[in-house]
Amino acid sequence: MGLFSESEPTNVAINGQxxxxxxxRHDAFWGRDVQLHTAVATFFDLEWTNPSARxxxxxxxxxxHWFLPQ
Ligand SMILES: [Zn+2]
Structure with missing residues (x-):
């Protein structure tokens, strides 16, 4: 049992790329949604929402590789 629930890494496309x-330069990743801590949310000025990052x-x-919700 690893850190991530998915058994196999997958290819990921960001905005079609x-x-x-x-x-x-590897192209297979484990993906996960992560709740941001308050300090991080403040840094990114996201206090008004319930911030999570992919x-x-x-x-x-x-x-x-971190991605903030659009
Ligand atoms: Zn790598």
């Missing part, structure tokens, strides 16, 4: 890891963890090197 295929996501590649910024570090190792993160994709590179299946090769583990680098986490």
């Amino acid at each position: 295929r996501l590649q890891c910024q570090v190792c 993160c994709y963890v590179c299946a090769s090197c583990g680098y986490i």
Whole structure:
């Protein structure tokens, strides 16, 4: 049982562009929605909402790519 529930990493597209890891150029990720802490929400001026971010963890090197909701 790993950190993420999905058994297999998947390809991810952001605005129609295929996501590649910024570090190792791998193209398979585990995706997860994460609640932002209050301090992070304040930093991004998102206090008015119930902020969550989408993160994709590179299946090769583990680098986490964060995306704020549009
Ligand atoms: Zn990577």
